[in-house]
Amino acid sequence: MAATEPKGANGRLTRRRTRLGKLPWLVAGLGTLVVRSARAQSYVDSRLLFYKESGDRTQVIDPVFLLHEDFGENGGQLDLILGYDSISGASPTGAYPTFDATTSASGQTSASGQVPLASYKDHREALTASYGRRFGSHMPTVDLSYSKENDYTARGAGISDAWTMLEGRGTLHFGLAMSSDMVAPTTNDLKLPKRSVGYSLGWTWILGEKDVFDVSASLMRLSGYLDDPYKVVPIGSPDLQENFPEHRPNSRARYALVGRYGHHTSGNSAIKATYRFYTDDWGIRAHTLELEYDLRLGGGWIVSPQARLYVQSAASFYGSLFVEPQQFMSADYRLSPFSSLLGGLKVSHEIFPGFEAYAAVTLQTQTGRDRISLSGVSSGEETGRQSVSAADMEEELGRQSVSAADMKVTTVTFGFRRRF
Amino acid sequence: MSVVDRPVLYTTRFRLMGGGASVKFVDDHGREQAERVARAVEAEARRIEMKFSRYRENSVISEINRNAGRTPVAVDRETEQLVLFALDLARITGGRFDPTVGVLRRAWDFRSGKVPSTAEIRALLPLVDASAISVQDRTVFLRRAGMELDFGGIGKEYAVDRAVDTLEREGVTIALVDFAGDVRTLGMRGDGRPWSIGVVDPEETRRCRFTVRTVGSSGVATSGTYERCFVKDGRRYHHLLDATTGWPAQGLASVTAVDGTAFRAGRYATAAFLLGPEAGLALLERTKSIEGALITEGGEILVTRGMANLTDLPGSLYAKYPFI
Numbered sequence: 001m002a003a004t005e006p007k008g009a010n011g012r013l014t015r016r017r018t019r020l021g022k023l024p025w026l027v028a029g030l031g032t033l034v035v036r037s038a039r040a041q042s043y044v045d046s047r048l049l050f051y052k053e054s055g056d057r058t059q060v061i062d063p064v065f066l067l068h069e070d071f072g073e074n075g076g077q078l079d080l081i082l083g084y085d086s087i088s089g090a091s092p093t094g095a096y097p098t099f100d101a102t103t104s105a106s107g108q109t110s111a112s113g114q115v116p117l118a119s120y121k122d123h124r125e126a127l128t129a130s131y132g133r134r135f136g137s138h139m140p141t142v143d144l145s146y147s148k149e150n151d152y153t154a155r156g157a158g159i160s161d162a163w164t165m166l167e168g169r170g171t172l173h174f175g176l177a178m179s180s181d182m183v184a185p186t187t188n189d190l191k192l193p194k195r196s197v198g199y200s201l202g203w204t205w206i207l208g209e210k211d212v213f214d215v216s217a218s219l220m221r222l223s224g225y226l227d228d229p230y231k232v233v234p235i236g237s238p239d240l241q242e243n244f245p246e247h248r249p250n251s252r253a254r255y256a257l258v259g260r261y262g263h264h265t266s267g268n269s270a271i272k273a274t275y276r277f278y279t280d281d282w283g284i285r286a287h288t289l290e291l292e293y294d295l296r297l298g299g300g301w302i303v304s305p306q307a308r309l310y311v312q313s314a315a316s317f318y319g320s321l322f323v324e325p326q327q328f329m330s331a332d333y334r335l336s337p338f339s340s341l342l343g344g345l346k347v348s349h350e351i352f353p354g355f356e357a358y359a360a361v362t363l364q365t366q367t368g369r370d371r372i373s374l375s376g377v378s379s380g381e382e383t384g385r386q387s388v389s390a391a392d393m394e395e396e397l398g399r400q401s402v403s404a405a406d407m408k409v410t411t412v413t414f415g416f417r418r419r420f
Numbered sequence: 421m422s423v424v425d426r427p428v429l430y431t432t433r434f435r436l437m438g439g440g441a442s443v444k445f446v447d448d449h450g451r452e453q454a455e456r457v458a459r460a461v462e463a464e465a466r467r468i469e470m471k472f473s474r475y476r477e478n479s480v481i482s483e484i485n486r487n488a489g490r491t492p493v494a495v496d497r498e499t500e501q502l503v504l505f506a507l508d509l510a511r512i513t514g515g516r517f518d519p520t521v522g523v524l525r526r527a528w529d530f531r532s533g534k535v536p537s538t539a540e541i542r543a544l545l546p547l548v549d550a551s552a553i554s555v556q557d558r559t560v561f562l563r564r565a566g567m568e569l570d571f572g573g574i575g576k577e578y579a580v581d582r583a584v585d586t587l588e589r590e591g592v593t594i595a596l597v598d599f600a601g602d603v604r605t606l607g608m609r610g611d612g613r614p615w616s617i618g619v620v621d622p623e624e625t626r627r628c629r630f631t632v633r634t635v636g637s638s639g640v641a642t643s644g645t646y647e648r649c650f651v652k653d654g655r656r657y658h659h660l661l662d663a664t665t666g667w668p669a670q671g672l673a674s675v676t677a678v679d680g681t682a683f684r685a686g687r688y689a690t691a692a693f694l695l696g697p698e699a700g701l702a703l704l705e706r707t708k709s710i711e712g713a714l715i716t717e718g719g720e721i722l723v724t725r726g727m728a729n730l731t732d733l734p735g736s737l738y739a740k741y742p743f744i
Contacts, residue, residue, distance in 0.1 A: 102601065104625070105643055
């Protein structure tokens with residue numbers, strides 16, 4: 001998962017996260033505990049994800065079909081993932097969240113302002129294929145991915161290896177992934193290339209019978225068109241702004257360090273703790289702490305509560321309002337300082353041997369730390385004439401601050417897995 | 421002679437008719453002149469408040485009400501025009517809008533949250549009758565004792581327009597007047613972009629559902645269920661009463677109308693609200709110079725053909741090009 005794209009970022013990046021999540025450099029670093037151990041037999045996994053942001057923002061319906069075919073020791077393993085996202089809703093434009101005025105039914109209510117949104121609708125088709133085969137202690141894997149949406153085409157390829165050593169107690173995994181994307185904004189006729197190269201290196205260590213420790217580091221270099229063509233930057237004062245297109249550097253180096261610890265408890269339940277540190281040369285630093293617990297209840301039932309805390313700082317060229325134009329500037333909330341807290345619960349049940357159904361729900365609250373106060377907006381020069389006290393005015397206007405990063409995100413997933 | 425200075429955006433705020441009033445205007449004659457303009461605007465708004473408030477003993481409305489069933493009350497042209505306009509609207513809406521509906525307050529107490537009985541409403545309905553208002557020779561007469569004329573929101577909307585008139589008289593060409601949600605713009609914003617008026621979301625009144633963009637002299641007003649209301653047994657009871665039944669009008673959560681004046685915008689917003697989604701939209705559609713957007717109880721937004729391009733709703737020019 002990319003650092004500036006925790007669950008709850010807008011649909012566009014959510015979609016890219018989905019794509020990146022399939023690439024080996026991330027799989028090698030983050031998913032080892034799950035993915036490698038799961039590769040014991042063939043299965044099909046089919047799931048339907050509903051993703052909804054509060055305030056009529058992004059909504060995604062995302063059915064995914066996964067086929068994992070294990071051809072045996074000499075045949076290798078093939079993964080095919082088919083996805084189709086239907087995305088609709090609105091996303092903050094970056095414009096300053098004030099109105100000249102609000103119109104409402106007569107009375108005291110005064111909606112102080114709202115983060116300006118731009119509506120959009122899109123869908124995305126994605127295909128990822130991955131093939132790996134064991135050669136002695138090595139398990140090299142090749143990945144290819146392709147996705148297409150109205151204004152974005154992504155092509156990716158990657159190779160990775162999991163090198164088992166120390167009599168199976170340790171695995172060194174490393175990978176290389178590349179992507180070549182094309183951004184074609186709907187607001188013009190341009191086609192703007194974007195590329196990435198990712199490297200990963202990790203070590204998984206089995207500590208006795210009950211504990212697994214995994215650490216990995218990754219670097220991703222992006223180049224080309226990295227702006228968001230639909231975002232604007234307000235320049236001016238809180239009262240009067242002009243919106244300009246945003247502009248970001250045309251390169252970015254992203255670094256992540258992940259530590260993960262898994263512990264099997266009695267009754268075959270498991271607790272997993274993950275810490276992730278992220279930084280990039282745009283100035284963002286992020287910390288993620290996640291706890292998961294798989295509680296096996298017997299009768300094929302598994303209940304998995306989950307909690308995640310995410311904190312990030314702002315990019316060096318981020319601002320909610322600029323006094324004057326700068327070489328690089330963005331008001332995109334995904335580059336702003338914000339925090340989020342996620343709680344989730346997954347329940348899975350093996351209905352009959354080899355067939356497992358699951359349902360999961362997550363609730364996330366995201367809060368921006370770069371807040372714009374909407375009360376007492378001063379306008380140029382005040383005449384100073386106020387027939388009521390300042391306290392009255394504050395109460396009347398509603399002392400409120402907003403951030404485009406503020407939102408609540410709900411996801412609901414239904415799925416099943418059939419082993420064969 | 422006034423001294424020409426650099427243009428400055430001034431804001432003055434005061435409390436008016438139980439709500440907050442805000443006036444922004446651009447002036448280039450120095451602070452002293454701006455203060456004079458601000459005082460004149462506030463004074464004019466206060467004059468309307470005093471004159472038409474039913475809470476003030478010496479207002480013309482109180483005098484008309486005191487003399488209901490007794491004698492016609494001499495009024496000035498301004499009052500006569502307002503009454504005639506209200507009567508005209510009562511006719512257009514088939515009586516659903518009625519300037520005498522205020523008497524139903526005796527049964528409806530939106531603070532206590534008590535639903536009145538059908539008998540209570542029925543007992544008051546004979547006093548809700550626009551056809552029992554006589555306007556003749558500069559006099560207004562409520563023919564039945566107990567009737568009450570109530571300009572309600574009319575006064576505030578009218579005050580917005582009078583404030584703009586005052587600004588124009590003082591030579592102001594760029595202004596935004598906002599009296600607790602009734603808005604009127606004047607001229608263009610300083611940056612040449614349209615004014616942006618947020619329309620409060622009836623479901624979540626701390627935020628806005630969409631914005632209305634206006635250029636030049638435009639009034640924007642909204643009628644909605646979220647003020648002076650209560651919810652009982654899952655049903656919302658609000659102050660926008662259908663004068664023909666005495667009960668809150670059904671089908672809509674809010675109506676926003678745009679017109680050359682806040683007064684007309686406000687009256688047509690209320691009228692459309694009382695008529696319900698279909699007839700309300702039809703009224704706004706067929707009324708010259710009026711545009712509007714209706715938000716139904718279910719949250720759906722219905723707009724007149726011309727309104728679509730005055731908002732940033734999906735499909736509009738402003739939604740497609742957020743830069744403008």
